[in-house]
Amino acid sequence: MYVVYLVTELYKPVGGLYRYTDSLIRAWNEALSNGKTNIEPIVIGVKDPKQPLADLQQSERFKEFIEENEGVNVYEARRGGRTCYFIEGKVPDISFFHYILWERYRIKSHKSSKWKYYTDTLSPFWYWAPRVIRFLMEKEGIKVKCIDAQDWLAFPAGFLARDELEIPLNCRLHSGEYGRSLGNPDLDAAPVWIEAASLVFSDYVQGVSINETIFEITHLMPLRDIIVEDVKERKGVFWYGYQKLKERKIENFLIYEPREELVMLMDVVGGMPNGIHLNEWDKITKKDILNGKKMLKRMMPDKKGFIFFIGRPDYRKGLDFLLEAFSKILPEHPETGLVIASSMNEEEFDRYSKIIERLSIKESTYILDKWLEDDEKKSLFCASDIIALPSLYEPFGIVALEGLAADYACEKNGTTGPVVVCGNTGGMDEIIKSGVSGFEVPINNFKIDPDILAHIFEDIFTKRGLRKKISKNGAKRVQSKHFRWDYILEKVFEVYDKAVRNFESLKRSSAY
Structure with missing residues (x-):
């Protein structure tokens, strides 16, 4: 059984996303070697076309995939003691792809598309990541328990993979737009809407502290309401009912005190810390x-x-x-x-x-x-x-x-x-x-x-x-x-279990 871990900042050892991923994967490797889990991570990152290859090499594992698909490359390199994969490519029709993101998830790409990193690096990652996962599932027969997407930079790839491959999705908020903008996010740009969409189109949302999760979600809830109302006609009455129930569960996270210091994992939302070696x-x-x-x-x-x-x-x-x-x-x-x-x-x-x-x-x-x-x-x-x-x-x-x-x-x-x-x-x-x-x-x-x-x-x-x-x-x-990272890993696995339960509950309710 596998978890697909989607992250964008893995090319060089800089930034919080890299450090978090490196530490988590190292703890995960240790748990695998000690027989404490049989779940393996498949880490998929992004290769910025403007950056040199550095230690990245063409991936033999995806040689057939590259040959079958024009406009994409998959590289590999060691990170956190594990082989990780890096996607670089082009979207065949970028305007249509951004329209799909709007139609399905209400992601506003018009203003953000003027940002080259958004169109040339992130959008291809979002487009090709679900196809890479499908390749692994069909060609290698692997079973994916859950997708774990890191920050808004990876969330859309998770949304698409969840819908197209029917895999439960956890979205992890590392740093939210409301905080980064000191309370004044650009509501005409994509990032804050992608974060709000995670409260609608994922099966679990986890932040890297209880305080941060409460702060960001409190501010994102009005945008979540707009998205739900916007797409309810297309998604149907059962889906809308599920979203109203989900709203109550999110509110529970906002109003209840944590039962355990530093960790609070409730039905659909949770917060817990990073660790240190x-x-x-x-x-x-x-x-x-x-x-x-x-x-x-x-x-x-x-x-x-x-x-x-x-x-x-x-x-x-x-x-x-x-x-x-x-x-x-x-x-x-x-x-x-x-x-x-x-x-x-x-x-x-x-x-x-x-x-x-x-x-x-x-x-x-x-x-x-x-x-x-x-x-x-x-x-x-x-x-x-x-x-x-x-x-x-x-x-x-x-x-x-x-x-x-x-x-x-x-x-x-x-x-x-x-x-x-x-x-x-x-x-x-x-x-x-x-x-x-x-x-x-x-x-x-x-x-x-x-x-x-x-x-x-x-x-x-x-x-x-x-x-x-x-x-x-x-x-x-x-x-x-x-x-301790071994303890945090245990809690991460709890998050995956909750995401799976929520996804299965949604499917049973005919709301999917």
């Missing part, structure tokens, strides 16, 4: 931590305390608020330095350099304008006093979990780890217990009060014993079973 942090030594301290000292030799920020130079990451908060504590703490680890283009570097200059914090701020290797990042995390992650929106916040893992590594080496300071958004609000395992700064209207953030920094640097207490608690927190 702590065995990688077990390898951290005192020498690694010392190397991190040396790196920080080389950046700012006269500083004794360090606040470390890592993330994209994106307003949503809260860097503007962080700089202002830092300027407020610097007069009382001139021995403190702020390190910004962020790969910036020329325009972004110039913008933040001007803000730093205006706030008079240039001598105490260092922009580490590069992509950090994993070992460098771990050492710098462990060597810092504070890891500042004041994101205005974060669906899960794996970096906050890595901050707690740094506490774990430091405590194992007999030293004090960093204090994670984050915005109380999405999964970070669930990961961090404010004042216990880190600190959360309140977010109001997608904004942070720099005075409150400065207050938190002030407490960390001045209250004796606070950092030691939080480091110990952070180390305990990250060892929770809810962040």
Whole structure:
């Protein structure tokens, strides 16, 4: 038995989708080798025609499929210890295909079709993925239990495969349009409508934290209602009745408290966290931590305390608020330095350099304008006093979990780890217990009060014993079973079972 796992960001090791997939598949491989499951994943990704092949090679498994179908290639490469497949192709009639997406699922492609990635990369992936799955089912006789589609970027491929091949579908929300747009999504573009369609045309929707799932679904429900009303005449009275029942079940998720910390899997919607491989942090030594301290000292030799920020130079990451908060504590703490680890283009570097200059914090701020290797990042995390992650929106916040893992590594080496300071958004609000395992700064209207953030920094640097207490608690927190990938995999399998039950229930009701 197989699960087809659809994901778009698997070409290179960058981004949350890649990291999630890599970690989940590694845990899945271990479960298979230990005999804990007989379900195997078939991972299907996308090859952007603008990108070089890199480590991708023509797939022998799909040689016959490629020969039979003009305008498509399937490549393969190892990801997460497994052979994964990458689709590159063209849609024979792109306008008609976009019409089909509108007619069936109310996906608005008109504006988005002006985006080359939408037409040249995503649309071919959506068009060809169901055909690739059909090929495997017919030529190899494999049985597919469920399709698992990652984010709006893959959902339409899941919708089409579900309808054409009659396979249950789970749609996993990693990062929603309402959050990414800070509450103002483009309602004339496809992404937000694809997300809303997942609440109609999939059998289960799962988010990467309870908070994120509640936030996105609450905002998507009015759009879901529009889609249901729009297509009810074509789909029929039984289907419409099923959708009204489904609506009540979605509402139950929004109004009931979770029975278990961090995990809430109800009838048709659920939320649960990402995980972390702590065995990688077990390898951290005192020498690694010392190397991190040396790196920080080389950046700012006269500083004794360090606040470390890592993330994209994106307003949503809260860097503007962080700089202002830092300027407020610097007069009382001139021995403190702020390190910004962020790969910036020329325009972004110039913008933040001007803000730093205006706030008079240039001598105490260092922009580490590069992509950090994993070992460098771990050492710098462990060597810092504070890891500042004041994101205005974060669906899960794996970096906050890595901050707690740094506490774990430091405590194992007999030293004090960093204090994670984050915005109380999405999964970070669930990961961090404010004042216990880190600190959360309140977010109001997608904004942070720099005075409150400065207050938190002030407490960390001045209250004796606070950092030691939080480091110990952070180390305990990250060892929770809810962040173990083997446990998360068990819950993922529960999601698949729920998707199958919902799909079969729909078919029995004559509403399919």
